[in-house]
Amino acid sequence: MEGSTIFFSISQLKIMTAKHLLTEAGIVAHTVDKMDTAHAGVFGEIELHVAKDDEERARKILKDAEIL
Numbered sequence: 001m002e003g004s005t006i007f008f009s010i011s012q013l014k015i016m017t018a019k020h021l022l023t024e025a026g027i028v029a030h031t032v033d034k035m036d037t038a039h040a041g042v043f044g045e046i047e048l049h050v051a052k053d054d055e056e057r058a059r060k061i062l063k064d065a066e067i068l
Contacts, residue, residue: 003049003050003051004049006048006049007047007067007068008047010044010045012046014067015031018048018062018065019031021061022058022062025058027058027061028051029048029050029058030048030050031047031048032046032047
């Protein structure tokens with residue numbers, strides 16, 4: 001899947017909320033966990049990716065929900 005990172009956070013709750021909102025809107029979103037398990041919350045982040053075609057719509061949804 002050719003995609004774009006539209007959001008990243010160290011908070012798994014924020015990522016899951018954003019992913020849920022996008023899924024409800026019919027946008028397929030994937031997470032990539034780049035957290036260092038030995039130093040959780042200190043090094044790395046969790047990324048949220050969507051297809052390039054859905055990027056603009058996904059950003060609008062997350063902005064309207066005040067996540068971005």
